[in-house]
Each structure stands twice: as structure tokens, then as C-alpha cells.
Amino acid sequence: MTPEQLQTLHAAIFAETDPGFVELRQSGATGAMAEWYSSPADPTYLVWRTDARTADILDAIAFDKYTPTDPPDGTATWTNRVLAAQTKQLNLQIFLQGRETVDASKATVRAGLRDAVIQVPTGASGANVSPGGSSGVNVMTACTRPALRIEKLLAIGQATTGSVTAALMGYEGMVSNEELIQALYLS
Incomplete structure (x- = not known):
């Protein structure tokens, strides 16, 4: 964690009002506090994955929509x-x-993926279809995941691609007991 992130965590530790966390803080249970921050955010808070699985992305695509519904007619338009x-x-x-x-935290990656799965002119009479769901929603959703509490706390903003909005992570992963202790005792 950066010094700024430790400072943010320090402030959050002392501002947290969740009764379970307050009890942990009052008893000095730093390991349990680290586990609390390393658990899923509640309510669910989505982040763009830096490790979006290609298998999940592929599962979100209706590949049959890349095949024209109209039979070949020999025209340049069809071609x-x-x-x-x-x-x-x-x-x-x-x-x-x-x-x-793939790293879906990058706007260019999300934009490119979305572009590849929307407005494909293979519907009846060349109508556009979206193999990745309306506005690419299925593919973009496959590029997100629920954040941990620490990831939500240290998120660096929201980004929208198509109709899906998720946060960009400034910190990824669980917080260690050592990091929590560092943050707790900042002066």
C-alpha cells in the first residue's frame, strides 16, 4: 500500500461504525480487522477486473449472431x-x-471488446445485432467482479462502458495484518 492508501485506511478504521467492526477495533483484533476489510463489500460494489477470464467473456457471446440470417444473394451489399x-x-x-x-480495467480494452460484439450487420436484411447482448452488456458484465471492502475503500473512480458501470481499483487484493497495523498506528 502507498502512504496515501495507508492514510485512507487509517481514517476509515476510526470512522467505521459497523457494530462488529467497532468491537474488533475496541478489542485490538488487528487480524480480524484485516479479514473484515478483505471480505466482500456489502452492498455489492462492482470493479473492472484486471484479470477478466477469456472463458467467461466467450461464454457471454452468442456466436451464432455473427452468421448472416439472409442467404447469400451475390450482391456487394451482402458481401x-x-x-x-x-x-x-x-x-x-x-x-x-x-x-x-484480459485487463478490463483499461478503457481501450473494454471499448475494443464492446465494439467487437455490437452492431454486427447479420440480422434480417442486414439489421444490426449484438452478439454480446444489448450494448455489449453480457460481455462487459463478464469483465466485472464484486469488490472487497478494501478495494471499494481505495477505488479511484467509476468508469462506464456501454451500459455497465464499475469502479477502477487503486488497490487490488486483500489487506494483510501488517498493513492494517501500519495504517492503525499512523500518527
Whole structure:
């Protein structure tokens, strides 16, 4: 943790009014306080994953929507629609192929993923469809996860991609007993 994050945690420790936490603080149970901050935020608070699993992203895509519903008719219009769909598929492939995870905390990654799964001209008469759900919501949701209390506390702002909003993490992971003690005894 940075000195600024430790200072924020220090202030939060003494400002927390949750009865269970107050009891831990009053008894000096630093390990239990660290566990409390390392538990899921309640209510649920979403963050953009730095390790969004490609398998989860792939599961959020209706791949059949990349296939034109209209039969080939030999026109340039039909061919152009197919090329547009293939371009979107290629962009998606570039993002995901050979990777176990992607860093969805980056706006450019989210924008590129979303672009690859929306406005694909493969519906009837070339209507746009969204293999990733309306506005890419299914794919963007796969790029989020519930935050821990410490991650919520140290989040550095919200970011919206399509219709999904989640926080950007300034700190990721659990807080250790040592970090909690450091924060607790700052002067």
C-alpha cells in the first residue's frame, strides 16, 4: 500500500461504525480487522477486473449472431455485411486468442471488446445485432467482479462502458495484518 492508501485506511478504521467492526477495533483484533476489510463489500460494489477470464467473456457471446440470417444473394451489399461481421470477429479474436485473461480495467480494452460484439450487420436484411447482448452488456458484465471492502475503500473512480458501470481499483487484493497495523498506528 502507498502512504496515501495507508492514510485512507487509517481514517476509515476510526470512522467505521459497523457494530462488529467497532468491537474488533475496541478489542485490538488487528487480524480480524484485516479479514473484515478483505471480505466482500456489502452492498455489492462492482470493479473492472484486471484479470477478466477469456472463458467467461466467450461464454457471454452468442456466436451464432455473427452468421448472416439472409442467404447469400451475390450482391456487394451482402458481401460487405459479411466482411463487416468478419472484421468484428477478427477484432474479438485478436483480443482473446492465446490469453487466459484480459485487463478490463483499461478503457481501450473494454471499448475494443464492446465494439467487437455490437452492431454486427447479420440480422434480417442486414439489421444490426449484438452478439454480446444489448450494448455489449453480457460481455462487459463478464469483465466485472464484486469488490472487497478494501478495494471499494481505495477505488479511484467509476468508469462506464456501454451500459455497465464499475469502479477502477487503486488497490487490488486483500489487506494483510501488517498493513492494517501500519495504517492503525499512523500518527
